[in-house]
Amino acid sequence: MTGPLPFPARDLLEVRGLQKLYPVSRRGMFRRHRIGEIRAVDDISFSVARGQTLGLVGESGCGKSTTARAILHLIDASGGEVRLGGQDLLQTLRGPDRKAELAMRRRVQYVFQDPYLSLNPRWTIAQTLSEPLRVHDLLPRPAWRDRVIELLDLVGLEPHHADRYPHEFSGGQRQRVGIARALAVDPELLILDEPVSSLDVSVRAQILNLLARLQAELGLTYLFISHDLSSVRFLSTRVAVMYLGKIVEIADVDRLFEAPRHPYSRALLSAIPVPDPDRPSARNTLLGEIPSAMNMPAACRFHTRCPRASAVCKAHEPPMEPGPQGSALACHHPLEPPAP
Amino acid sequence: MLVTQFIIRRLVFSIFLLFGVSVIVFALVNAVGNPIEILLAERPGISQQAIDQMTAYYGLDQPATTRYLMWAGNLLQGDFGTSIIYNQPVWQMMTSWGLETLKIQVPGILIALALATAMAVTAAMRQYSRVDFGVMASAMLGQSLPGFFVGILLILIFSYWLGIFPSYGAYSMRSPLWGSHLLDALWHMVLPVAMLTFFNTAALTLLMRSNLVDILRHDFVTAARASGLPERRIIYGHALRNALIPVLTYLSLLFGLMLGTAPVTETVFTWPGVGYLYINAIQQLDYPVILGVTMAIAVMLVVVTLLTDIAYVLIDPRIRLD
Secondary structure: OOOOOOOOOOOOEEEEEEEEEEEEEEEOOOOEEEEEEEEEEEEEEEEEOOOOEEEEEOOOOOOHHHHHHHHOOOOOOOEEEEEEOOEEHHHHHHOOOHHHHHHHHHHEEEEOOOOOOOOOOOOOHHHHHHHHHHHHOOOOHHHHHHHHHHHHHHOOOOHHHHHOOHHHOOHHHHHHHHHHHHHOOOOOEEEEEOOOOOOOHHHHHHHHHHHHHHHHHHOOEEEEEEOOHHHHHHHOOEEEEEEOOEEEEEEEHHHHHHOOOOHHHHHHHOOOOOOOOOOOOOOOOOOOOOOOOOOOOOOOOOOOOOOOOOHHHHHOOOOOEEOHHHOEEOOOOOOOOOOO | OOHHHHHHHHHHHHHHHHHHHHHHHHHHHHHHOOHHHHHHHOOOOOOHHHHHHHHHHOOOOOOHHHHHHHHHHHHHOOOOOEOOOOOOEHHHHHHHHHHHHHHHHHHHHHHHHHHHHHHHHHHHHOOOOHHHHHHHHHHHHHHHOOHHHHHHHHHHHHHHHOOOOOOOOOOOOOOOHHHOHHHHHHHHHHHHHHHHHHHHHHHHHHHHHHHHHHHHOOHHHHHHHHOOOOHHHHHHHHHHHHOHHHHHHHHHHHHHOHHHHHHHHHHHOOOOOHHHHHHHHHHHOOHHHHHHHHHHHHHHHHHHHHHHHHHHHHHOOOOOOO
16 A cells, blocks of 8 residues: 555444344234344444454354354344445345445355354365355356365365365364365455364364464454354454343453453453463352343343342443443443553 | 175175065965966866866966976066966066056156255245245145045046046047147146156155255355355255255155056056056966066166165265265
């Protein structure tokens, strides 16, 4: 880039007020009655700067994967806006303009959690990796082979792997193929939906290293979804903590891990095991069960389990308030900020 | 394991299988009694001498083991024997009547496959919608109704009430319809093929839809969507091929048991096929025909199963021959 930008640099991915509601209905005598809705993702906003990684963490069922799939319009969002480099992503993917849709899809790619389910068992690796090239009409057919081998090399696989079938690979190797497939169209943003959760620990580290290397080499931007906090800390620049469909805290990774301000963030982080028998664990165990998504607590959703909850938490929902260095927090009684 | 090695092994196994079938069938037919005596018992005028003469002519005075060895020896040389009712070579009868069976069975399966694919894809793409519900309900109904009932219903509506299609036979007795033998034959085929299609479509649709729905849930389908593949291409390029294995099994059964299910259809429509021949042969204890058709059914099943196993390997790279 030569010279300063003519406009203030924007974040690559901007999500504003994203919502996904599932209606719940009961079959009556003659017709179905709508009896409520599940707010799987409820009005969440965040952004990811180019070349950075935002970690999205939270318990199972808090809406992480729904967020990821709604961003890519794999499920239809109920409300909200997603912008990629300033362009309206959801509108383009919904819209009738197929060329624009494909152009947008090329910029954002998805890596799946389970590498055993995400590759077509009847296709060779070369077929799987060529498909994006065919769909997007990127290269002439004779050039596909070279590109496939290039992609395999990029993710640390050998050229002779191209003609094998998924069942001949280990979980880690399959996940490499999944990543190579996402990279086939030269995307800017990768949505990594628990990419290491189904791998064992030694392989997990290799895949995380691969992701870090690819980010540095290709200037990729990641939205990294995980419930594994150690992986999040390793890969992320910033972290957003989700609880029951809402983001409760966003902060730089070191700040969040060292001094979480939301009581839920602290409880989540204290669940990381510390490999030191002499250090007493400051476990901050939450009491009670996760509330049912059908029967969400009013006002602050965390008040049923929060050690700091007071009357105001049951009456008013805490707004998301911006803090220093792009952090944000939604809590009436936050923990003390770290000493400057 | 090499494909040829696999085929050879299967063929050797099949020889033992067919040998077993032949012994059992021969023993069963033999247990019913002497067909000459049974046939001639209703005609009191025939002398014992004539009965003995015929019994000797057909070799029925020999012990069962000798007769089995003779029959099996002839069979190995391609001689299926001679029908005692029609006095024609069994092989010749089976081929000419068999052609009539194929004429309705093969279209019945192929049309059903095309219809079932279209219906299953439509239903699976809109799972739990009204369309899906309608397809499922009609397929369920189709599978619950017995085939002969549907056949009789078709005859009642289209032959008896409307008089559009003939209710029996493969050809017109007198002059062919519209002066064309081809049109005449097609015109007679409509109702039997409709009955077979109806029956086959129901089962195939249910099977294919449930497989498709299952496969459309997989992440690799979502991956295809995420890469921007249109829904139609996802179904035909990714999902259908994966959903095909159980369907292939069912199809092979349909083809393999074609001769076994033919009697019902061919009795309902008085269709001059192998099934009709088989039923008549059983009623009249025409044992060379019974033995011949039964062996043909067994051979067909063996061949179709072998072909299916080879097809599995071609469709699904994960299936190994050993």
